[in-house]
Amino acid sequence: MKFFYILDGKKIKKWLLIISIAFVTASIFYIQQLASESVFSTDPGPKAIYKVENKKNELALTFDISWGETNALTVLNVLKKHGVKATFFLSASWAERHPRIVKKIVEDGHEIGSMGYEYKNYTELERGKIIRDLAQAKKVFDTLGIKHTPFLRAPTGNFNKNVLKVVHSFGHTVVHWSVDSKDWLNPGVHAIVENVTKNAKSGDIVLLHASDSAKQTASALEQIIIWMKKEGYRGVTISDLVNNAHIKSKEIK
Template sequence: MNFFFVLNGKTIKQILLILMASFFTAWFLFLGNMIQVPVFSAKDGPKAVYKGEKDIALTFNIGWGDEKAEPILDALKKYNVKSATFFLSGSWAERHPDLVNRMVKEGYEIGMLGYEYKDYTELEEEKVRQDIANAQTAFKKLNVNNIQLLRSPTGHFDAKTLKIAGRYGYTVVHWSIDSKDWTNPGVQVIAENVAKAKKGDIILLHASDSAKQTEKALPYILDSLKDYKLVTVSEMIANANTKTSEIK
């Protein structure tokens, strides 16, 4: 009788431990869903962040051009903007090492915009890998190290892109607010597009030469965001849990 009593006691303890573990797991998952950075993802795979939990992230894409990047840097300095993330193509960075160096010195975050401006969803895996590898080489020569963020050059990405980026250790970054500045719709329209931003939004702007009105729109943009803290994308996603939406 004593033998069976001891065995049953152990079994009961094991069951209780399993139930307690299940309860706490469910509780932590519940809490995790209360603080989220929404992301796109391939099922059970790497993720692409497009929105944060709080604050605002200004991001600027630069794929080509010689005229607009410096005035935008000047404007950010004039209005005392300390945090922004620049997504640079490797080919542009090679041609403008002084501007890349200035971005780093002034404390802005550098993300990768591939090497050439090509739609990753239309390329075979090997071509995407090669484009990313070429960009890595370009930034390494410029002593820009520890880049952790990747934005697909045209903004289009798929499960293949997420998988390759994940293998290289990059987080793919999309956006939740498109300023549409590259269409040059007018300074006020650009400002109004950005004024829709709420806490957690990642804003897409451009500093390529095609965006001719972004610099003039910046004072209005910054005024509309004055009640928010501006952070880099990495700062926004740090220490946050995620939820996913499957990308096929």
């Protein structure tokens, strides 16, 4: 026995229209779900934190250290004097040589981030060498009692998509900056203060240095903190800044 089906053209068009609308609606919903995902995800591309949308008038002062010990202690004294907490990104090879200063940073309530071990430009290294550098850094921080460094600042500030993927595999999130004090150029205390105070807004991450090569940072820091208090800003760690805030990030190609 044979069966014949008579197709109604109008009904087919109607059902195709309904299916098309359902597909578009589902696609929009899916895209919205992707947009709401954490910025730490590598989809659609790796990202690095450079500032957050913060309505609490908070700034994150961050200090890179890879050389010397005098300036680091002076910077710590200024921060302690004003009751300001900050994040210190340490080269692990430096930390290994200066455990006493590392201990003081922790005891003063500051946050420690990693800058790898040898302070080499990761974008110029093969994946295997980056992995070895990060592993060596982790070993040093573990020995110093710092079991977890959630944030990493790429040595020399340079990174790309491949670097971010390797760093992410070690449990780090790359933190860049949105305000550059340019203190490493030693342009003068006034210039350093101006570079920060004229550009910083709530949610910004400020780049400073506590290596001995940045000779004017401590003096400038005193004035920067005074300005922060006058303007109603509070200095916090990176962890505190990103907590319950909308993180701004940039996709790395």
